[in-house]
Amino acid sequence: EDQVTQSPEALRLQEGESSSLNCSYTVSGLRGLFWYRQDPGKGPEFLFTLYSAGEEKEKERLKATLTKKESFLHITAPKPEDSATYLCAVQAVTQGGSEKLVFGKGTKLTVNP
């Protein structure tokens, strides 16, 4: 069964304290991996797409990386405004040849000033 697991469920950091969020997946036929940010009361906001192992994408304090089994979202010197829930989703090819998108449960990040 295709699965996407995000860890930790929740993470508290002090402002400036760098860390990483993990998204591990067990799917066959990975087509792409997406990272989203979701603020309370809002819909998920797209951050990055990663297509193949070894790929990296950066945006401000965020850097996403991809291996054959997992992706990391590195947060460098976070600020309180980085507090949000970060979602990972994997697009994969099913046994029947169709495509499906599988979401993880998310990591809730809190950055204290």
Added chain:
Amino acid sequence: ETGVTQTPRHLVMGMTNKKSLKCEQHLGHNAMYWYKQSAKKPLELMFVYSLEERVENNSVPSRFSPECPNSSHLFLHLHTLQPEDSALYLCASRRDRDISPLHFGNGTRLTVT
């Protein structure tokens, strides 16, 4: 106006009521989605429309009825809901037949009393 717009933002309804959720996208996408988001769970796909045809119905109870009159508009008609249907309902759109990210609206927070 750009992006994906959902109305209403909040809805409280009794179990015998009939209501509709509305979604509009201004991104030129050709696929639209309804997702249900509940606490501590991954996003649950409910319905997919591609080129205005329903291509997926993820075993959703018949008390939820989608409608897609054109590629820019999507509705979710609700009737005789149960309290466990209380959740955040998210609409999303994307370019179909592509590894492209979903773009989400800010959701409708539904409470069934």
